[in-house]
Amino acid sequence: MDERKIRVVVAKPGLDGHDRGAKVVARALRDAGMEVVYTGLRQTPEQIVETVLQEDADAVGISILSGAHTFYFTKIIGLLKEKDAGDIIVFGGGVIPDKDIPGLLEAGAGAVFGPGTPTSVCVEWLEKAVADKRAKEQ
Amino acid sequence: MNTEYKEARAKFEAGVAKSLQKHKERKESFSTGGGLPLGRLYGPDDVESVDYMRDIGFPGEYPFTRGVQPTMYRGRFWTMRQYAGFASAEESNERYRYLLSQGTTGLSVAFDLPTQIGYDSDDPMAQGECGKVGVAIDSLQDMEILFDQIPLDKVSTSMTINAPASVLLAMYICVGEKQGVPMDVLSGTIQNDILKEYIARGTYIFPPKPSMRLITDIFEFCSENVPKWNTISISGYHIREAGSTAAQEVAFTLADGIAYVEAAARKGLDPNVFGERLSFFFNAHNDFLEEVAKFRAARRMWARIMKDRFGVTNPKAQMLRFHTQTGGSTLTAQQPENNIVRVTMQALAAVLGGTQSLHTNSMDEALALPSEKSVGIALKTQQIIAYESGVTNTVDPLAGSYVVESLTNEIEKKAFEYIGQIDDMGGMLTAIEKGYVQKHIQDAAYDYQRSVEAKESIVVGVNKFQVREDNREMNLLTVDASVGERQIAKLRKLKEARDNLAVKNALEDIRAAAADDSRNLMPLIINAVRSYATEGEICGVLRNVFGEYTENIVL
Incomplete structure (x- = not known):
């Protein structure tokens, strides 16, 4: 069993200022024992990927409520792959119509959590996803 | 309080205590959505401290607890104002004309994020965001299309624009010019409330000091030239959406208001004059009684603040007039x-x-921007309340309700406590800088999330009474992905066709005046807009002079 703490970056890409969800999730992940870095607002995909790599994060959570989700998920996942970091878990949430979710998952997102999701669901999913990822690395 | 009542109440309470041993209540203790304790029963003794003339009074009279007009909705209903805007100016113009044909009585423009943050559609920062949460406006040309066939002397327009408010107001003034409508006839509102952007909404550009200067420049310019314009909409809406309680919403909004009044007074403006043009914007949340009390408390508090703190004697400048939007979150x-x-x-x-005006949210807004059908239902909701519910036929019908008056007092008390703490810290700018306000809001948001997860707070369909369903069937609005490309093409054409020397000169004039606090930027911004300088160009010059704000992250 890998005892390293889970490291996760919670990111707000683009110009969207709705940060309630990102901050609540960041706190819930922290309370669940993870090491959480919250980027703050107005991050470009390049800045987010840079933070993820610098922080040696297991995962990055993206919060978008502006409708620009497809653009940012695809871009961030693409940049991670370019940097040979395609194994980093990408998940997210926000105001995202159900019909857009399959496209995000196909692009490489591990999970997309809609409004009303309990933070405990998010925590459990991430714990399992990181455990699976670490198991593969060994 | 007569002894007969007191004895009867004591007897009643004793009887209840006895029956509680057999039949417990649903909870150990009850509270409002905002966490104020809520008693089992309110009676005359709960409002013993209320002095009718001092605390409640008559509608249209200080302290305006019962409303800002003597006849309220018996005279005229509130303005039914639906916030709308998406994609390009062409599509949004069509939506506005639809809303007007459906009986909406005022427009409310939603701008996309690049417009709200001072970037043109061809800026790298605008990628993926054009036309998404509102309409993309790059230059006067777009604004002309947005208001095509909408007579600006007949409608009032509210624009949700903050950091670049002067630029969008300048564009509106220029559209008026082209329609032959002079500035002093224009009526409407710009949000222009930067402090809550730092606290809760996030579309800031410049640091606080130059931002406050832009705001007071607008106050000054409008009091001389655009007298019917509401120069600011001091907003609690987003503070509440970010997770605050009702009392915090009132406290932080009025504390922002105090900061604006102080800034304008320092510039030498008379609060008796500009005070008339200050407007407010609140959220309407679920806890019904607490919300009604909140609005009444806010009105009373602002009247007291203007009178006692700023010595304002003009009743119109003591009145808190407000717009309301139902709670998106x-x-x-x-x-x-x-x-x-x-x-x-x-x-x-x-x-x-x-309320003086109202936006009702559409049912599909937790999923996407609202479809035309759901916007229609939301507007009809207002019309049914106005024409069918009967509550509009008498003024302030809940006044004198023991519980409503008690909650009104409680919210006032709690909110003044917060304002006192903010005063002690040296005012709202310092409180924001220190993260005090953000911290309180975030704690409330997190507490609420935990209470939902623990099922102490019930949300029907979310943590109780769930059903399996699939929303993919819903007919949601999707924004055409080509908006960005179309805007970029328009910009390229515009920059070829306009007089670029005039644009350059106008921008240089802004640069020079920006560095000089004693000058008012509004006339120069109007001049630049008129020569079709873009929003991004104007904000770019101001960014160079003023610098940019960086968020103080509080977690």
């Missing part, structure tokens, strides 16, 4: 039709609280 993605019911209750609270 209360909408659920699950069983979206239920949102129609939530919105109805919230809207009713706003009306019973005496």
Whole structure:
């Protein structure tokens, strides 16, 4: 069993200022024992990927409520792959119509959590996803 | 309080205590959505401290607890104002004309994020965001299309624009010019409330000091030239959406208001004059009684603040006039039709609280921007309250309700405590800088999330009474992905066709004046806009002179 703490970056890409969800999730992940870095607002995909790599994060959570989700998920996942970091878990949430979710998952997102999701669901999913990822690395 | 009542009440309480041993209440203790303790029963003794003339008074009279007009909705209903805008100016113009044909009585423009943050559609920062949460406006040309065939002397227009408010107001003034409508006839509102952007909404550009200067430049310019314009809409809406309680919403909004009045007074403006043009914007949340009390408390508090703190004697400058929007964060993605019911209750609270204008959210807004059909239902909700519910036929019908008056007092007390703490810290700018305000809001948001997960707070369809469903069937609005490309093409053409020397000179004039606090930037911005300088160009010059704000992250 890998005892390293889970490291996760919670990111707000683009110009969207709705940060309630990102901050609540960041706190819930922290309370669940993870090491959480919250980027703050107005991050470009390049800045987010840079933070993820610098922080040696297991995962990055993206919060978008502006409708620009497809653009940012695809871009961030693409940049991670370019940097040979395609194994980093990408998940997210926000105001995202159900019909857009399959496209995000196909692009490489591990999970997309809609409004009303309990933070405990998010925590459990991430714990399992990181455990699976670490198991593969060994 | 007569002894007969006191004895009867004591007897009643004793009887209840006895029956509680057999039949417990649903909870150990009850509280409002905002966490204020709520008693079992309110009676005359709970409002013993209330002095009718001092604390309640008559509508249209200080302290305006019962409303800002003597006849309220018996005279005229509130303005039914639906916030709308998406994609390009062409599509949004069509939506506005639809809303006007459906009986909406005022427009409310939603701008996309690049416009709100001072970037043109061809800026790298605008990628993926053009036309998404509102309409993309790059230059006067777009604004002309946005208001095509909408007579600016007949409608009032509210624009949700903050950091670049002067630029968008300048564009509106220029559209008026082209329609032959002079500035002094234009009526409407710009949000222009930068402090809550730092606290909760996030579309800031410049640091606080130059931002406050831009705001007071607008106050000054409009009091001389655009006298019917509401120069600011001091907003609690987003503070509440970010998770605050009702009392915090009132406290932080009025504390922002105090900061603006102080800044304008320092510039030498008379609060008796500009005070008339200050307007407010609140959220209408679920807890019905608390919300009604909140609106009444806010009105009374602002009147007291203006009179006692700033010595304002003009009653119009003591009045808190406000717009309300129903609470976006209360909408659920699950069983979206239920949102129609939530919105109805919230809207009713706003009306019973005496709102001057109202936006009702659409049922599908937890999923996407609203479709035309759902916007229609939201507007009809207001019309049904106005024409069918009967609550509009008498003024402030809940006044004198023991519980409503008690909650009104409680919210005032709690909110003044926060304002006192903010004063002690040296005012709202310092409180924001120190993260005090953000921290309080975030703690409230997190507490609420935990109470939902622990099922102490019930959200129908989310943590109780769930049903399996699939929203993919819903007919949601999607924004055409080509908006960005179309805007970029328009910009390229515009930059070829306009007089670029005039643009350059106008921008240089702004640069020079920006560095000099004693000058008012408004006339120069109007001049630049008229020569078709873009929003991004104007904000770019100001960014160079003023610098940019960086967020103080509080977690």
